[in-house]
Amino acid sequence: xxSIQGSRRKDAKSASPPVLLRTCLNCHRAKIRCDRSSExxxxxRCARLKKPCSSKPARRRPNNSQRDLRIEALESHIQQLLGxxxxxxxxxxxxxxxxxxxxxxxxxxxxxxxxxxxxxxPAGAGQLLSLTPSTESDAVAMGLLxxxxxxxxxxxxxxxxxxxxxxxxxxxxxxxxxxxxxxPFLLLCIIAAASYDDVVLQRRLGxxxxxxxxxxxxxxxxxxxxxxxxxxxxxxxxxYHPRPRSYxxxxxxxxxxxxxxRFDRKPQSRPWKTRxxxxxxxxxxxxxxxxxxxxxxxxxxxxxxxSTVLQKTCTFPWTQHIEDCCRSLDHQKQYxxxxxxxxxxxxxxxxxxxxxxxxxxxxxxxxxxLTQLIxxxxxxxxxxLFPLAESAMLTMHLHTGIVHAxxxxxCTDAALNLLPTDERWPQWRLDALSTGLIAAKSSLSCFLxxxxxxxxxxxxxxxxxxxxxxxxxxxxxxxxxxKVIRQETHHLRRFLGISDGLKDTIRRLxxxxxxxxxxxxxxxxxxxxxxxxxxxxxxxxxxxxxxxRESMQTVSDTxxxxxxxxxxxxxxxxxxxxxxxxxxxxxxxxxxxPVLPMDIAWREGDLFDWLPDDLMDMENFGQTFPFDAxxx
Numbered sequence: 112x113x114s115i116q117g118s119r120r121k122d123a124k125s126a127s128p129p130v131l132l133r134t135c136l137n138c139h140r141a142k143i144r145c146d147r148s149s150e151x152x153x154x155x156r157c158a159r160l161k162k163p164c165s166s167k168p169a170r171r172r173p174n175n176s177q178r179d180l181r182i183e184a185l186e187s188h189i190q191q192l193l194g195x196x197x198x199x200x201x202x203x204x205x206x207x208x209x210x211x212x213x214x215x216x217x218x219x220x221x222x223x224x225x226x227x228x229x230x231x232x233p234a235g236a237g238q239l240l241s242l243t244p245s246t247e248s249d250a251v252a253m254g255l256l257x258x259x260x261x262x263x264x265x266x267x268x269x270x271x272x273x274x275x276x277x278x279x280x281x282x283x284x285x286x287x288x289x290x291x292x293x294x295p296f297l298l299l300c301i302i303a304a305a306s307y308d309d310v311v312l313q314r315r316l317g318x319x320x321x322x323x324x325x326x327x328x329x330x331x332x333x334x335x336x337x338x339x340x341x342x343x344x345x346x347x348x349x350x351y352h353p354r355p356r357s358y359x360x361x362x363x364x365x366x367x368x369x370x371x372x373r374f375d376r377k378p379q380s381r382p383w384k385t386r387x388x389x390x391x392x393x394x395x396x397x398x399x400x401x402x403x404x405x406x407x408x409x410x411x412x413x414x415x416x417x418s419t420v421l422q423k424t425c426t427f428p429w430t431q432h433i434e435d436c437c438r439s440l441d442h443q444k445q446y447x448x449x450x451x452x453x454x455x456x457x458x459x460x461x462x463x464x465x466x467x468x469x470x471x472x473x474x475x476x477x478x479x480x481l482t483q484l485i486x487x488x489x490x491x492x493x494x495x496l497f498p499l500a501e502s503a504m505l506t507m508h509l510h511t512g513i514v515h516a517x518x519x520x521x522c523t524d525a526a527l528n529l530l531p532t533d534e535r536w537p538q539w540r541l542d543a544l545s546t547g548l549i550a551a552k553s554s555l556s557c558f559l560x561x562x563x564x565x566x567x568x569x570x571x572x573x574x575x576x577x578x579x580x581x582x583x584x585x586x587x588x589x590x591x592x593x594k595v596i597r598q599e600t601h602h603l604r605r606f607l608g609i610s611d612g613l614k615d616t617i618r619r620l621x622x623x624x625x626x627x628x629x630x631x632x633x634x635x636x637x638x639x640x641x642x643x644x645x646x647x648x649x650x651x652x653x654x655x656x657x658x659x660r661e662s663m664q665t666v667s668d669t670x671x672x673x674x675x676x677x678x679x680x681x682x683x684x685x686x687x688x689x690x691x692x693x694x695x696x697x698x699x700x701x702x703x704x705p706v707l708p709m710d711i712a713w714r715e716g717d718l719f720d721w722l723p724d725d726l727m728d729m730e731n732f733g734q735t736f737p738f739d740a741x742x743x
Contacts, residue, residue, distance in 0.1 A: 129168045129565070130167045130168065130169040131166040131167065131169060132167050132168070132518045133145060133147070133166070134166065135153075135154050135164045135165060135166050135356040135568075136165055136671065137154075137156065137157055137160075137162055138154060138156060138157075140165075141156075143156070146463060147371060152164075164298075186425065188431070192245045195211075196539070200254075200680040206474075206646045209356060216270065228361055236432070241328075247319070247322065247323055247326060248295035248296045248298070248323050249250060249291060249298045249299075250297055250299055250302055250316060250319065251291070253319070255312065255315060255316060255319070256302070256306075256312060258287070261287055261298075261302055262287045264301070264302045264305040264306055265281070265287055265290070265298070265301060265302065265305070267305045268281065268302075268305045269281055269283060269302065271305075271450055271568045272304060272305060272348075272568050274448055274451070274504065275503075275504050275568050275569055275570050275573065276343075276344070276347045276348075276407025276409070276570045277405070277446070277448035277449065277451050277452055277455075278343060278347075278405045278406065278408055278412065278452070279295075279340045279343050279344055279347075279402075279405065279406070279409065280300070280402075280405065280445075280446045280448060282446075292497060294337045295341075296323055296337055296338060296341045296343045297337050297340050297344070298527040299316065299319065299320055299341070300320055300322060300340075300341040300342075300344040300345050301344060302316060302350065303316035303317050303319075303320050303345070303348075303351075303352070304344050304345070304348040305345070307348075307351055307567050308567075310625070310627050310628070310629050310635050311627070311629050311630060313351050313352075313628070314352070314353045314501075314630065314631070314633070315631040317345075317351065317352035317353050318353055320341075320345050320352070321352075323341075324341075324342065324345070324361070324364070324503075328364055334368050334371055334372065335368075336372070336383065336402060336403060336406065337737060338368060339365055339368045339369065339372075339406050340402070341364040341405060342364060342368070343363060343365055343410070343413070344407045346358060346361050346362055346365065346413055346571070347409075347413065347570040347571060347572070348570055348571060349361070349571050350574055350636045351636060352569045353629070353631065353633070354633070358417070359423075360572070362410075362413055362414060362417075362426075363426065364480065365410055365413075366410055366414070366426060366427050367412055369406065369427075373401060373405050374405060374406065375430075375432065376425075377399075377432060377435075378398070378399060379400075382721070398439075399436065401439075401440060401443065401445050403450070403622065404436035404439060404440055405436075405440065405449075407432075407433060407436055408433055408436050408437055408452055408456060410427050410441070411427050411428075411429065411433050411456065411459075412455065412456065412459060412572065413426075413572060414426060414427040415427070415429070415459050415460075415462075415463060415573065416459060416572040416575065416576070417575060418580045419459070419462045419463055419575065420511075420575050421575065426461070429456075429459075429460050429463065433456065434460075437452050437457075438453060439452040440452050440453070441453040450496070450497060451502050451504070451505055452490050454494075454495060454505060455504070455505060455508060457491050458488065458491060458505075458508050458512045459508075459512075461484060461487050461488055461491070461516075462512050462513055462515050462516070464484065465484050465512075465515055465516040465519050466491075466519065473715065474596050477520055478520075478537075478539040478540075479519045480520075481516060481517070481539070481543055481550050482539075482708035485513065485516060485546065488509060488512050488513055488516070488657065491509070492509060498511050503561060503565070504569075504570075504573060506557050507557055507558065507573060507576060507577065507580075508573075508576065510551070510553050510557065510580065511554060511576040511579060511580055513546060513547065513550035514547050514550045514551050514554065514579070514583050514584075515549070515579070515583075516547075517543045517544065517546050517620055518547055518583045518586075518587065519545030520543050521540060521543050521544050521547060521587070521590070522542070522583065522586055522587060522590060535595060535596070536595060536596050538608050541599060541600075544587060544590065544591055544596075544600070545600070545603055547583065547587050548584070548587050548588060548591065548603060548604075548607055549603075549607070551580050551581075551583055551584035551587060551609075552607045552609065552612060554576075554577070554580045554586065554607075555580065555581070555584060555612040555613075555615075555616060557615070558577060559612070559615050559616065559619060563619075563622060563623075564623070566619075566623070567623070574640070578640075578643065581613065581616065581644060581647055582647055583656075584609050584612065584613070585609065585613065585647050585648070585650065585651040588604060588607070588610075588651065588656040589651060589658075590654075591603070591604055592604070592654070592655075592658040594661070597658075609651070610648070610651060610652065610655065613644065613647060613648040613651060614648065616644050617641060617644050617645055617648060620637050620640050620641035620644060621635040621641055623635075624638040624640075624641055
């Protein structure tokens with residue numbers, strides 16, 4: 112049977128005419144184009160030269176069966192991977208939480224983020240993804256939480272979280288159902304930020320937000336105000352989300368949306384592009400909407416607070432347009448929290464100006480600049496039309512601005528190099544040190560006086576500022592124990608009690624931390640905050656013990672020298688009679704007695720010899736001690 116089929120194939124091949132190449136032999140040798148006016152007959156060149164025109168038979172490509180088999184194997188393997196991904200997603204959607212049986216396995220293996228939806232589903236893929244762009248932002252439809260729980264979290268955002276980030280506001284009359292229909296991505300980001308009482312749920316919502324950001328920004332290019340507001344909320348409370356948090360990367364996405372939508376400038380002129388429709392008479396609007404203005408100012412706040420404290424480059428600097436947006440919001444006061452925006456931005460802009468004084472080494476200019484900064488902050492405080500204690504965010508921000516200005520002129524490497532090592536400090540530096548210590552203690556006291564649990568609504572920038580103040584409090588207090596100024600700052604150090612403030616902060620964070628872990632086995636963020644403050648407190652305790660040992664050694668040396676001086680002078684011979692007379696310490700020496708040469712004065716060495724090797728230097732501030740943005 113096989114021989115018969117083989118003979119039939121041979122007969123078919125012999126019966127079919129051979130396929131010839133389109134280029135004839137003459138044109139092939141001359142390496143020129145073979146132009147044929149018809150399918151049969153000679154080409155143009157051969158006809159003109161009256162040469163015989165013939166072509167070689169075409170060779171068929173060999174049928175590579177092994178290559179086809181490898182392609183089929185790869186396609187089947189891809190289908191298996193897609194099927195396993197779909198089954199994992201279906202399990203996550205169908206279950207509200209991990210069962211006790213698979214909880215341990217979920218902790219052993221990191222949770223896989225959802226795969227972004229492709230624009231077109233490949234044929235034959237079956238149920239590739241269980242989520243579509245219309246349902247990927249609906250946490251209730253995915254079964255992550257109930258409708259009532261989502262409604263409670265939305266109300267928590269309106270009442271508790273918004274005062275700590277007044278740059279994205281949801282009106283009180285806007286319901287959950289309205290947001291689900293009109294702004295589902297914003298609602299998902301709000302629920303993820305407000306669910307800090309449930310670590311497992313919040314981390315799952317955070318992963319879903321990351322999935323939606325990838326789908327919107329990369330696959331669907333959904334650049335809109337809703338996407339910008341959702342990004343700002345996700346960045347503002349990024350300390351609650353799974354690692355890596357990619358703070359800077361998400362912030363650059365938000366800044367890119369602001370630039371693309373032209374929110375960073377006044378919309379009073381048309382783009383330079385020529386209008387395609389000459390009959391179009393629509394004019395650009397002469398102002399930004401209030402929500403757009405808040406979003407612009409929110410981008411500046413998030414970028415500037417991190418760059419100022421953590422010493423990073425500010426990619427969205429202050430402009431007059433930002434201040435105009437703040438004044439517009441302060442004038443119209445659409446919401447109660449709009450009155451906080453202008454002073455917040457003014458304080459932050461003042462902190463940026465404090466960094467500029469760190470590059471000038473002239474004492475007179477540094478002291479004048481510091482005085483102007485403190486006066487500017489006091490002016491902002493005096494211009495408030497409401498009590499400062501009404502906003503914990505604004506209160507701690509103001510104290511942080513004072514600490515930052517004083518720290519820049521006292522504790523940075525450039526300032527330490529200018530400090531005298533063998534003489535008394537200038538009075539303006541002593542005042543800056545005292546002012547910074549008082550402001551740091553006031554900020555810690557404000558934090559400790561809040562109702563327990565109120566700090567859960569802090570945004571990430573507030574935690575960064577608290578970490579900065581905690582570090583500066585320990586560093587300024589340790590520097591105030593330097594021997595040249597120890598007497599001048601003794602009463603201030605005892606009155607402030609920085610060590611007790613650090614211990615109270617640790618106990619406060621311990622009360623917030625729980626033993627609950629997420630699906631990846633990660634503890635809550637307050638557990639890591641407590642560890643960082645403990646490291647600061649341990650460093651400060653070591654410096655206190657060192658100062659006490661030096662003080663005791665100095666007192667002992669002084670007492671021994673006084674005792675030796677007294678015993679030696681009691682045996683001094685009288686110049687007149689050669690007899691000896693008694694002398695008690697504290698009495699004046701006889702005029703005829705020779706004075707023994709003695710120098711028991713302690714000579715101050717270089718300041719960096721006194722400071723320990725593990726001094727918290729501000730260049731590495733972001734990697735060691737503060738509540739940083741990236742959460743590494």
